[in-house]
Amino acid sequence: MSLPLSMIATSMVAFTLGLLTTWPIIHRLRTKLADATWTTLHDPLTGMLNRAGLHAALTNSTPAQPVIVALIDLDNFKHVNDTHGHHIGDQLLITIGNRITDLAALHDGTAARLAGDEYAALLPARTDDLERVADTFATVIAQPVTLPAGDDAVTLTVTASLGLVLADTTDCLTQAGLHRADIAMYHAKRHGHSRHAVYRPGMTMPPAQHHRGPRLRDRRHSTGEVTA
Known part of the structure; x- marks a missing residue:
């Protein structure tokens, strides 16, 4: 039992570390998408809708x-x-x-x-x-x-x-x-x-x-x- 549990624990740690590594990238991509959407729908001078x-x-x-x-x-x-x-x-x-x-x-x-x-x-x-x-x-x-x-x-x-x-x-x-x-x-x-x-x-x-x-x-x- 100890070996499978150890493998599961190792996998969970690896998954968590991977998530922590990729999260900033995901956040930046979501921010860029939101910015692009805002730019598409708004006037750059006034900030109003276009x-x-x-x-x-x-x-x-x-x-x-x-x-x-x-x-x-x-x-x-x-x-x-x-x-x-x-x-x-x-x-x-x-x-x-x-x-x-x-x-x-x-x-x-x-x-x-x-x-x-x-x-x-x-x-x-x-x-x-x-x-x-x-x-x-x-x-x-x-x-x-x-x-x-x-x-x-x-x-x-x-x-x-x-x-x-x-x-x-x-x-x-x-x-x-x-x-x-x-x-x-x-x-x-x-x-x-x-x-x-x-x-x-x-x-x-x-x-x-x-x-x-x-x-x-x-x-x-x-x-x-x-x-x-």
Whole structure:
């Protein structure tokens, strides 16, 4: 009996030592996998969800639950970069992203940065008063932002144009939700800055002269360029 028990004990010790040796490797691999997954679903500048992450959030939401899809586009953001530099522009994007994320969380929703100065929010449709929701986001976004600029500070105020639509989670996010919100947002921009519009059945994209040019996400997809 002593020999088999000795062999079993030796095997258990060897197994334990092997596990202790390989565990750091397994831990590193799991960490790398988690990091890769996070990178796939999040925007590297703001830490918000990206487009893929927003799709995942919609997929994981309660089936057939109505949601408010809001597309948020900052007005004249290029002027910030041109005047103050991309470093200030990036800080402003992060600050506005935090505001949008906090507002979405207050509504038990989620938010994402889609590209450049364009954000989106998915909110449970606990109200059909989309005008009030839009006003809340626009008001909070337009609060002045004070950012460090070398030995000094700069205070900026940025407004946003919003397009909103009431959608169902069974709809395809890109085709039904964001696409319709995009149409509504362009209608908002057609009437000036700091405006919002709610998508109505039959609403179509306004004439091309009211567009600001190819969207950042479209240019990125067509050229492979990554635009901050």
